[in-house]
Amino acid sequence: MDLKVSNGPGPGDERTTSLLLLGFLQSCPHSCFQRELEALGHELSGHLFHDDELQTDGNRCSHFPLAAEAETDSERQEEAVREVARQLAQIGDRLEGSIRPGMVAGLASRFSVRSLSEEDRRQCLAAALEQLMQTCPPDVDHEKTQLLLTMLLAKKIADHSPALLRDVFHTTVTFINQNLLAYVRNLVRNMAPKK
Numbered sequence: 001m002d003l004k005v006s007n008g009p010g011p012g013d014e015r016t017t018s019l020l021l022l023g024f025l026q027s028c029p030h031s032c033f034q035r036e037l038e039a040l041g042h043e044l045s046g047h048l049f050h051d052d053e054l055q056t057d058g059n060r061c062s063h064f065p066l067a068a069e070a071e072t073d074s075e076r077q078e079e080a081v082r083e084v085a086r087q088l089a090q091i092g093d094r095l096e097g098s099i100r101p102g103m104v105a106g107l108a109s110r111f112s113v114r115s116l117s118e119e120d121r122r123q124c125l126a127a128a129l130e131q132l133m134q135t136c137p138p139d140v141d142h143e144k145t146q147l148l149l150t151m152l153l154a155k156k157i158a159d160h161s162p163a164l165l166r167d168v169f170h171t172t173v174t175f176i177n178q179n180l181l182a183y184v185r186n187l188v189r190n191m192a193p194k195k
Contacts, residue, residue: 013181016081016188017173018044023085024092024151025169031155033162040166080192092148096156098135099149103128104156111157111164111171121171122178128153143183150176 022044025037110116110124132149133142154172158165176184 013177013185014173016077017176017181017184018169019078019081020085020088020184020188021151021154021169021173021176023082024089025155025158027086027089028155031159033158033165036158036162036165040169076192077188080188084187084191088148088151092152092155095145095148096152098132099152099156103131104153104160107153108157108160108164111167112161118171118174121167122175125150125153125171125175126179143180147176147180147183150180
């Protein structure tokens, strides 16, 4: 039983969600933003793939007593996240047609406004998601559909305007962590191989 109380996403959640979205976007081989995605992947790899923190003296401090066991756990979780991302990308292919080009162009235009705050970007994403959710059948898994559509919106905006990938990526990760974190945690937990 996990007795840890959290008021929001922790560093591990940020890592998981970033890895999930990165894996999802990497599963879209025919997109216009591959060069930008590769650069973002390299930028993120330094802190996404390590479970330790850099201390002020420059040394790494592991959260786990046994570094080898921690690395194995981290690799297992990373593979589980990547598998979830691949599966979601496959399902997302079927939903992609429900996102109208006009909506994508409007979102890309809003995200291009440099004076727009991060909160305003999240609200734009939320409004578009709410609009899309109204077109979904009532019997679908609500949270799964929300997660898929959120990541598809990020993909479509980046496809429309590749230069926006970094901003869209960070806004989407924050949005998912604020609204769908418990669902993402469950997806990864259910996918992770048992010890």
